[in-house]
Amino acid sequence: MLHSIKTANYRNLDSGILQFSERANFISGRNGQGKTNLLEAIYWLLSLRSKRGRIQDCIRKGESAFHIDANLTFGDLKHRVSLGIEGKSKKLLVDDVPPKRKRDYLENVLVVDFFPEDMLILVMEPGLRRRFIDIACVQHFLPHEDVLRRFKRILIQRNHLLKIPGGPDQGVLESYDRPFAESAAQILATRLHLLRKFGKLTDEIFRDGIGEKYEASLHYYASLDGVPEISSAEDRIEAEKFEEMFLDALTRNRGKDIESGRSSIGPHRDDWGMTLDGKPVRQFASRGEVRSAMFALHLSRFHVLAEKRGIKPVVLIDDVMSELDIKRRMRVLELLPPGQIFLTACDPPPELDKIGSGEMRHFVMEAGVARQVD
């Protein structure tokens, strides 16, 4: 739970210390005033990563670093957390001491975010979907970050070999097979495991919760042959089985990979998607339905992560009400998960009093300064 925050040189933000409600915090304000920036700063604090691509874009124009100081409760105690980002260096202090490992801190904090650009996840290029599911896998099981890093390194090295003019040394190329297959299999198995959990809950929330009429299901499109459908995958999908399948595929595709100069099989080439009554969301759904579907997916992420990690994620919802009709807005507000929530919108909705059932603080953001109004 985030009690207070103070940012320095984070984009246009210029407030002093902001004190938050333990339940719901609503931030309104005209376009371009800094509502999203505040949620992004909170995302940084609770994930140690950027919601936007480039760190440079997060720092106020003309400055070289930003700082976020906050009071948080985790592990039943209040802590002072301070994050400083300068160039590529991240400095984190918890109660004035750098934690031994960043993971020691990340084990205690958890954030589920829903930003407008997340709508694009379901409809734009596969890279966005892979990033979404891989971040969720890391949130689910923090050491998974090491697997992703290892796979990325192996992939870069293997692709580099494949591009050597005149062809790579076969022995050297083959020496990459086992480590490639091992980490690729782990990534695939973890993605399937999580998407399976998300899929079941997403449909429940989408239909029973929001009242949509279509059946929502998630699908995984693997570059590797023989990968089962998410819904029919065994409860415990064996990463070892995938490892052998990857080894086979690497041997079979070696000639093709050398010819094209890239690795044709692996989690970096996979995709997943959502269908409504069997039709792909990206071709079929209206904008409101995509928003509603994405909300259901994020909410299922909240519940799955909360159960696995044993802590309630802080929820950031940026501008989700726009494009939803009144019926959907009401349903979404009723479905807001327990715990601490930050919500933004240009104008407070008529249903504002429904948020946080009496435990809500309302801030108005103007030119980077948030002022509490009630």
Ligand SMILES: Nc1ncnc2c1ncn2[C@@H]1O[C@H](COP(=O)(O)OP(=O)(O)OP(=O)(O)O)[C@@H](O)[C@H]1O
């Ligand atoms: N690096 C930066 N330094 C200073 N100001 C920046 C920087 N990057 C963006 N801004 C400013 O931040 C403002 C955008 O803030 P933000 O996206 O949080 O607005 P918002 O209140 O969410 O608006 P909307 O309702 O349109 O979503 C813009 O005015 C932009 O000029």
Ligand SMILES: [Mg+2]
């Ligand atoms: Mg915004």
